[in-house]
Amino acid sequence: MIHDTVTIGDNTKIGEQVIIERNVCIGDNVTIGNHVIIKENTRVGDYVTIDDLSVIGKTPSSNQTMARKPGRSISPLVIHEHVNVGCSTVLYKGSTIHQGVFIGDLSSVRENVSIGENSIVGRGAMVEMNTIIGKHVTIQTGAYITADMIIEDYVFIGPCFSSSNDKYMGEGNYKHQGPIIKSEAKIGNNATLLPGITIGRKAVIGAGAVVTKDVLDSYVVVGSPARKIDYKTTTQE
Amino acid sequence: MIHDTVTIGDNTKIGEQVIIERNVCIGDNVTIGNHVIIKENTRVGDYVTIDDLSVIGKTPSSNQTMARKPGRSISPLVIHEHVNVGCSTVLYKGSTIHQGVFIGDLSSVRENVSIGENSIVGRGAMVEMNTIIGKHVTIQTGAYITADMIIEDYVFIGPCFSSSNDKYMGEGNYKHQGPIIKSEAKIGNNATLLPGITIGRKAVIGAGAVVTKDVLDSYVVVGSPARKIDYKTTTQE
Amino acid sequence: MIHDTVTIGDNTKIGEQVIIERNVCIGDNVTIGNHVIIKENTRVGDYVTIDDLSVIGKTPSSNQTMARKPGRSISPLVIHEHVNVGCSTVLYKGSTIHQGVFIGDLSSVRENVSIGENSIVGRGAMVEMNTIIGKHVTIQTGAYITADMIIEDYVFIGPCFSSSNDKYMGEGNYKHQGPIIKSEAKIGNNATLLPGITIGRKAVIGAGAVVTKDVLDSYVVVGSPARKIDYKTTTQE
Numbered sequence: 001m002i003h004d005t006v007t008i009g010d011n012t013k014i015g016e017q018v019i020i021e022r023n024v025c026i027g028d029n030v031t032i033g034n035h036v037i038i039k040e041n042t043r044v045g046d047y048v049t050i051d052d053l054s055v056i057g058k059t060p061s062s063n064q065t066m067a068r069k070p071g072r073s074i075s076p077l078v079i080h081e082h083v084n085v086g087c088s089t090v091l092y093k094g095s096t097i098h099q100g101v102f103i104g105d106l107s108s109v110r111e112n113v114s115i116g117e118n119s120i121v122g123r124g125a126m127v128e129m130n131t132i133i134g135k136h137v138t139i140q141t142g143a144y145i146t147a148d149m150i151i152e153d154y155v156f157i158g159p160c161f162s163s164s165n166d167k168y169m170g171e172g173n174y175k176h177q178g179p180i181i182k183s184e185a186k187i188g189n190n191a192t193l194l195p196g197i198t199i200g201r202k203a204v205i206g207a208g209a210v211v212t213k214d215v216l217d218s219y220v221v222v223g224s225p226a227r228k229i230d231y232k233t234t235t236q237e
Numbered sequence: 238m239i240h241d242t243v244t245i246g247d248n249t250k251i252g253e254q255v256i257i258e259r260n261v262c263i264g265d266n267v268t269i270g271n272h273v274i275i276k277e278n279t280r281v282g283d284y285v286t287i288d289d290l291s292v293i294g295k296t297p298s299s300n301q302t303m304a305r306k307p308g309r310s311i312s313p314l315v316i317h318e319h320v321n322v323g324c325s326t327v328l329y330k331g332s333t334i335h336q337g338v339f340i341g342d343l344s345s346v347r348e349n350v351s352i353g354e355n356s357i358v359g360r361g362a363m364v365e366m367n368t369i370i371g372k373h374v375t376i377q378t379g380a381y382i383t384a385d386m387i388i389e390d391y392v393f394i395g396p397c398f399s400s401s402n403d404k405y406m407g408e409g410n411y412k413h414q415g416p417i418i419k420s421e422a423k424i425g426n427n428a429t430l431l432p433g434i435t436i437g438r439k440a441v442i443g444a445g446a447v448v449t450k451d452v453l454d455s456y457v458v459v460g461s462p463a464r465k466i467d468y469k470t471t472t473q474e
Numbered sequence: 475m476i477h478d479t480v481t482i483g484d485n486t487k488i489g490e491q492v493i494i495e496r497n498v499c500i501g502d503n504v505t506i507g508n509h510v511i512i513k514e515n516t517r518v519g520d521y522v523t524i525d526d527l528s529v530i531g532k533t534p535s536s537n538q539t540m541a542r543k544p545g546r547s548i549s550p551l552v553i554h555e556h557v558n559v560g561c562s563t564v565l566y567k568g569s570t571i572h573q574g575v576f577i578g579d580l581s582s583v584r585e586n587v588s589i590g591e592n593s594i595v596g597r598g599a600m601v602e603m604n605t606i607i608g609k610h611v612t613i614q615t616g617a618y619i620t621a622d623m624i625i626e627d628y629v630f631i632g633p634c635f636s637s638s639n640d641k642y643m644g645e646g647n648y649k650h651q652g653p654i655i656k657s658e659a660k661i662g663n664n665a666t667l668l669p670g671i672t673i674g675r676k677a678v679i680g681a682g683a684v685v686t687k688d689v690l691d692s693y694v695v696v697g698s699p700a701r702k703i704d705y706k707t708t709t710q711e
Contacts, residue, residue: 001253016475016493017509019253019271034493034511035254035527037271037289052511052529053272053562055289055324055342063321063339065355065373084537087529087564088290088580090324090342090360102537105529105564105582106325108342108360118539123564123582124600126361126378136539138644141600142618142636144379144396144426156644159618160636160666162379162397162427164444169423170375170393186643189618190636190666190684192397192427192445207638208666208684208698210427210445210461224445224461224684224698238490256490256508272491274508274526290509292526292561292579300558300576302592302610325527327561327579327597343562345579345597363598363615381616381633381663399616399634399664401681406660407612407630429634429664429682447664447682447698461682461698 009046039093041076048079051087058092060111067170074111086123104141116153131178149178158189158207167195182217246283276330278313285316288324295329297348304407311348323360341378353390368415386415395426395444404432419454483520513567515550522553525561532566534585541644548585560597578615590627605652623652632663632681641669656691
């Protein structure tokens with residue numbers, strides 16, 4: 001069912017059994033797959049593709065064990081031009097997906113996230129709330145981007161990357177802070193970042209490393225806990 | 238299609254293109270999203286929310302390489318009051334989801350699992366069969382809860398946590414045993430637990446730790462392999 | 475909607491709201507769940523089961539940040555007899571799923587992949603393009619199989635396994651090469667493999683190990699970085 005108040009541009013194709021709620025605005029030359037659900041007020045730019053079975057513009061919810069309740073007034077989800085959204089994704093309201101972004105199948109992006117131009121969120125990757133992702137960032141398959149992170153431009157994050165933002169693991173009123181990853185840093189697959197640390201510009205984190213403290217610009221660190229190794233390299237070893 | 242034998246309570250809202258099979262019983266004030274599929278005999282309590290595109294009450298299947306075949310007679314899935322189930326989840330029959338539980342998008346819970354009151358199963362988390370999860374447990378995004386685990390009350394499990402239950406990795410007739418995590422223990426993100434070990438009460442496991450043997454109550458362990466460090470702390474470092 | 479050109483065998487059951495595109499060929503005794511989408515030209519063998527909400531035969535796409543664009547002419551997806559595909563999976567065109575394979579819920583298999591007879595791809599597992607998987611391979615829940623891997627027969631891969639194929643992490647024109655895992659090797663849960671390494675026949679990789687170089691036949695390695703330990707064992711410790 002497509003609500004009466006929905007606006008749809010020229011040359012836009014809508015698949016079968018799609019549900020589009022009220023006040024959604026869809027641009028020109030958009031392709032919407034089958035069984036897609038677009039929630040109210042979402043904005044979809046020109047030349048966007050949304051594949052089958054995705055949920056676009058979901059409102060966050062919670063239970064009583066959760067410390068952080070979703071905010072009451074969240075702005076609509078805005079998807080800019082030429083964005084490609086995969087199958088079976090779940091994108092929340094309150095986020096902005098900039099031009100040319102690619103979002104893989106089975107991934108999810110929470111509320112109040114910004115994803116910069118031409119960045120990639122891999123299949124099965126999860127991006128938590130309040131995180132800012134720059135331009136031309138690559139987040140590979142299955143990577144976990146915690147809440148309250150800052151990821152600058154041209155960062156590369158390997159598959160199965162893990163981060164966290166809660167030093168006290170659910171206890172107390174500690175302010176949550178995810179890691180900060182400076183521009184052009186590269187993080188190997190299945191690396192682990194502790195809360196609140198900063199990864200310097202052009203730093204390289206080895207695959208499987210467990211990074212417990214800040215890494216300076218251009219440093220290469222490997223191991224558990226991660227320690228600096230003596231050469232600047234562009235490899236993961 | 239909603240089968241003739243389905244019972245639906247007062248003030249319950251059913252989305253579009255929902256399929257509800259025979260003998261399903263749905264309480265009052267329930268909200269069922271769009272494209273949801275509820276399999277036969279499932280029980281859904283009052284004030285439950287099930288988001289779009291979820292499969293509720295799936296029957297397990299197998300192939301000939303699998304050592305453990307699903308049991309023949311599995312009881313229905315029972316979802317108690319005030320449970321919140323996300324989008325694109327897959328919940329199997331034979332499990333009980335207690336009051337106030339939150340189950341995130343794109344997650345899955347297998348058969349013969351019990352999840353205690355007000356616990357959280359994060360987005361993309363996977364819970365295997367025969368596992369018992371206590372009350373007020375937090376299982377964060379992408380965590381993997383193997384089969385045959387026991388997780389006591391108030392445990393915190395960080396994102397991307399990994400566990401296993403098969404010491405011989407598919408070989409022989411070894412009895413499977415997942416880890417046992419005692420109450421109020423905290424496990425950092427991307428930590429790895431070996432089969433059959435016990436994590437003591439209020440123990441803390443550092444992010445990225447690889448835990449190869451039992452951890453005593455209140456111990457803090459970090460590293461690969463995980464070793465005790467000398468202070469009791471509530472942080473991940 | 476089922477296209478006019480689709481052929482469907484005897485005793486085949488099709489769920490509700492299924493979409494089957496043109497030139498799809500479905501065998502006898504097949505069971506297709508609800509809300510399933512089967513893309514054009516896909517071949518589905520006899521006695522195959524495809525569960526609810528799956529997308530079968532997807533065409534790959536990309537954005538301008540991606541180094542590797544999908545090929546232009548990709549052959550159809552071929553699913554052989556007795557394959558079992560879970561709920562909410564995404565299988566790409568150009569791959570061959572051999573007889574008796576089991577593919578878990580919420581998993582995905584990219585283009586130009588071959589999965590051998592009776593192998594298992596666990597729930598939430600992701601298999602990237604151009605990877606060859608042998609017979610009777612077990613890939614457990616949430617494992618990440620990178621592109622350009624070779625996995626021989628009877629390999630066991632534990633849950634949350636991580637691999638990568640890009641030594642330079644997105645930089646330059648390096649030829650991508652995933653790890654090669656020889657027959658009967660066993661890899662523990664949450665182990666990390668660096669690009670291009672070879673894991674020998676019957677080798678055992680401990681849970682949480684970070685494997686940075688080749689492992690010889692029957693060697694057992696553990697730790698970060700992984701080092702040989704002195705006994706041949708079939709356990710993960």
